[in-house]
Amino acid sequence: MTPRTGTAPGMRPEPPARQDSLRTRNLALVLRHIADAPKPLSRAELAAATGLTKATVSTIVDTLVEARLVGELEPRLTRPTGRPAIGLVLDGGAAAGLGLEINVDYLAACVVDLAGVVRHREVVQDDQRGRTPERTCAALADLAARAIDVATGLGLTVAGAGVGVPGLVDGPAGVLRFAPNLGWRDTDVRALLSRVPRLGGLPITLDNEANLAALGELYADPSAPPDFIHVSGEIGVGAGIVVRRELFHGTRGWSGEIGHVAVDMDGPACGCGAHGCLEQRAGQEAILRAAGLSGAAVTSMGGQATVGRIVAAAERGDARTLAALRDAGRALGVVVAGAVNLFDIPAVVLGGIYAPLAPWIAPQVRREVDLRVLWAAWSPVEVRVSTAGADAAVLGAAGSVTHAILREPADWMRRRAQVGGPAR
Amino acid sequence: MTPRTGTAPGMRPEPPARQDSLRTRNLALVLRHIADAPKPLSRAELAAATGLTKATVSTIVDTLVEARLVGELEPRLTRPTGRPAIGLVLDGGAAAGLGLEINVDYLAACVVDLAGVVRHREVVQDDQRGRTPERTCAALADLAARAIDVATGLGLTVAGAGVGVPGLVDGPAGVLRFAPNLGWRDTDVRALLSRVPRLGGLPITLDNEANLAALGELYADPSAPPDFIHVSGEIGVGAGIVVRRELFHGTRGWSGEIGHVAVDMDGPACGCGAHGCLEQRAGQEAILRAAGLSGAAVTSMGGQATVGRIVAAAERGDARTLAALRDAGRALGVVVAGAVNLFDIPAVVLGGIYAPLAPWIAPQVRREVDLRVLWAAWSPVEVRVSTAGADAAVLGAAGSVTHAILREPADWMRRRAQVGGPAR
Numbered sequence: 001m002t003p004r005t006g007t008a009p010g011m012r013p014e015p016p017a018r019q020d021s022l023r024t025r026n027l028a029l030v031l032r033h034i035a036d037a038p039k040p041l042s043r044a045e046l047a048a049a050t051g052l053t054k055a056t057v058s059t060i061v062d063t064l065v066e067a068r069l070v071g072e073l074e075p076r077l078t079r080p081t082g083r084p085a086i087g088l089v090l091d092g093g094a095a096a097g098l099g100l101e102i103n104v105d106y107l108a109a110c111v112v113d114l115a116g117v118v119r120h121r122e123v124v125q126d127d128q129r130g131r132t133p134e135r136t137c138a139a140l141a142d143l144a145a146r147a148i149d150v151a152t153g154l155g156l157t158v159a160g161a162g163v164g165v166p167g168l169v170d171g172p173a174g175v176l177r178f179a180p181n182l183g184w185r186d187t188d189v190r191a192l193l194s195r196v197p198r199l200g201g202l203p204i205t206l207d208n209e210a211n212l213a214a215l216g217e218l219y220a221d222p223s224a225p226p227d228f229i230h231v232s233g234e235i236g237v238g239a240g241i242v243v244r245r246e247l248f249h250g251t252r253g254w255s256g257e258i259g260h261v262a263v264d265m266d267g268p269a270c271g272c273g274a275h276g277c278l279e280q281r282a283g284q285e286a287i288l289r290a291a292g293l294s295g296a297a298v299t300s301m302g303g304q305a306t307v308g309r310i311v312a313a314a315e316r317g318d319a320r321t322l323a324a325l326r327d328a329g330r331a332l333g334v335v336v337a338g339a340v341n342l343f344d345i346p347a348v349v350l351g352g353i354y355a356p357l358a359p360w361i362a363p364q365v366r367r368e369v370d371l372r373v374l375w376a377a378w379s380p381v382e383v384r385v386s387t388a389g390a391d392a393a394v395l396g397a398a399g400s401v402t403h404a405i406l407r408e409p410a411d412w413m414r415r416r417a418q419v420g421g422p423a424r
Numbered sequence: 425m426t427p428r429t430g431t432a433p434g435m436r437p438e439p440p441a442r443q444d445s446l447r448t449r450n451l452a453l454v455l456r457h458i459a460d461a462p463k464p465l466s467r468a469e470l471a472a473a474t475g476l477t478k479a480t481v482s483t484i485v486d487t488l489v490e491a492r493l494v495g496e497l498e499p500r501l502t503r504p505t506g507r508p509a510i511g512l513v514l515d516g517g518a519a520a521g522l523g524l525e526i527n528v529d530y531l532a533a534c535v536v537d538l539a540g541v542v543r544h545r546e547v548v549q550d551d552q553r554g555r556t557p558e559r560t561c562a563a564l565a566d567l568a569a570r571a572i573d574v575a576t577g578l579g580l581t582v583a584g585a586g587v588g589v590p591g592l593v594d595g596p597a598g599v600l601r602f603a604p605n606l607g608w609r610d611t612d613v614r615a616l617l618s619r620v621p622r623l624g625g626l627p628i629t630l631d632n633e634a635n636l637a638a639l640g641e642l643y644a645d646p647s648a649p650p651d652f653i654h655v656s657g658e659i660g661v662g663a664g665i666v667v668r669r670e671l672f673h674g675t676r677g678w679s680g681e682i683g684h685v686a687v688d689m690d691g692p693a694c695g696c697g698a699h700g701c702l703e704q705r706a707g708q709e710a711i712l713r714a715a716g717l718s719g720a721a722v723t724s725m726g727g728q729a730t731v732g733r734i735v736a737a738a739e740r741g742d743a744r745t746l747a748a749l750r751d752a753g754r755a756l757g758v759v760v761a762g763a764v765n766l767f768d769i770p771a772v773v774l775g776g777i778y779a780p781l782a783p784w785i786a787p788q789v790r791r792e793v794d795l796r797v798l799w800a801a802w803s804p805v806e807v808r809v810s811t812a813g814a815d816a817a818v819l820g821a822a823g824s825v826t827h828a829i830l831r832e833p834a835d836w837m838r839r840r841a842q843v844g845g846p847a848r
Contacts (some may be wrong), residue, residue: 168798168799178798178799178802180798239766251768252768253768254798255768256766257765257766257798260765261765261766262759262761262762263689264688264689265754265755272798273795274795275795277796330689334686335762337686338686341681341682342665342679342681342682342685343767344673344675344676344677344680345674346675372686372696372701374681374684378601
């Protein structure tokens, strides 16, 4: 049935709203309200919140429950008399997202269910520099296969995989265009992963790890402001720009390359070919070098342990480490303040290694932001520490899959019907 | 009459499209097609382009012609037989926008008609530093009154005024929050202008002059790319960020403060309270100082003449001037490259004083962008020179008024009917 809008002489109606698009939209509307509610809503509360009729809400909720997207809690009595209200929540027992991450010195995988619970995570500290993309992707595929096995064992259906990589991504093509710290160019990561039997047929999306880390923070922290700059400290330094709870991608998806903003135009050479990039002052290896901690014994430990070593040295008051952190924090603060002056975004989240190093880094960032942001004196800029921490990117990668289901539940229901029914 | 969409059981229709919103939307649709067409369209061509019926288009065009928003050209024969086609163009003879600008060392006003023709412009070189907002606004109101007189004499109705100011603006309140180079804080510019009888009752909007300069460039240059960063060199240095032909304003409308991005964190003190801001290396006064041209005789000449003096010195090969321009261009290039790395916007437009200084500045900017933008080697970033030049901000201010009419013609028609009929 194709409903038609009314017309008047001389005026042409809008393209009529198709029935299935209406159904699609209302499914998404109800699911979004259930997902965003601070406490479980009943059908009646959903009707009031969405403006839909109770009958419509009931039909939609039944569909969502049947599709294992929504679950019903035990009935609770809201009034002494009358029928008890049944609270509705996201069903964490069926659909899940697979998050994967290739970073310079580690690989990671995780499974996050639709309710946002992290059901599995695995990190392998292993330096990827000098490796071929084929070798790295094969190793990542092993992590992915284990994650899918775990998910299946838990009764979950993996709806897709999000992959974070430390470089510039051509998202639609699934290609990593350039990863300065890996030395890779034009690497078809999606094709390399898809040729693995366990991953074949799984929708795979690729994004920059700093972008995904910003999404990970957004998903992990209900109190995250709607607009923020999330800065990820790793061997590389990247940023994800969130505007009205969406990533600001730039014209080609390459925004947020804060690690290659100059902090000292005549400074040391960077892997990108330029001089004086922030990464050379505030990246993990720059801090290690400046702190005198960069012996082979430390760098072979991998990221998390390396950061632990920096934290330990700072905590015991090692002067060289404290000076290195002061200098890194100041450089980071100068560049972050510049980004705030350019974007007018009133919150900065320190993520990656900057989260455990925040006791030493954050005060410097705070000081430079207060000094340099034109409006800091009367419209304060918030500097906060990531809640998602080191796993933000891989969690954001998995979350990007589950949030796609929440945005377009009808797509997932259609796809799942083709693949063959509910998860269990 | 209120048309209703069709419904199906269990589904609630969208809010029905109201007849007047349909009419409003179609008026705007047809007007936009006429405005954007590279050559005058006929009614039949408009019907083909918009998907509306010829009868609908004819009714709408008659309304727009009657409202003096659209004019008809002399008939042209498109075929040997049949009725001649009448080309439709924007009517430049009725509605116009008033552009006003307060800058550090000049005031400006202009009148731009709906067809985009600049009908009047006046610039008064006069340093405003140390002046009270009352005195400056009174002087600006004199320029505004003369502009309105000229417009009226030309048979034009001024639909509103856009005002550019060199600082952070609270747009909805019409208040200039902070202008570092003027030393003004929390100045209610709209109230100061509205109390002038000739401006009372005129809708007045306030924006940052670098934002308006970016709009001025967008309106002036049909070949402007959809995404660009427009950098305005003045005594202050500002940027307007254009994304998909719209200003990217940031959370509070303060984006683009590129003049206060640090180029050298331990550099000279800036009026904003920080150290090493770009403005102290690439602003007009910094260039004059470094070139040894900053005597009282020069600075009292005002902006355009001052820039002429720099150009003359550079053209005769004055070594100190050439070194000053090289240094300014390099600093600008380093910061612009950082902005491109952060925003992923593939075009940079050099405006304000950088337009006449482009022969010396642009090669340095080009060099730093090529060196520092992570993707410059395979996805080139365009560095171009403003076509709107020094008047970009005041032209953008006037254009923001006429473009508001083009976006919402029904609003203007309703308002004009209240004010009292067509312009002549």
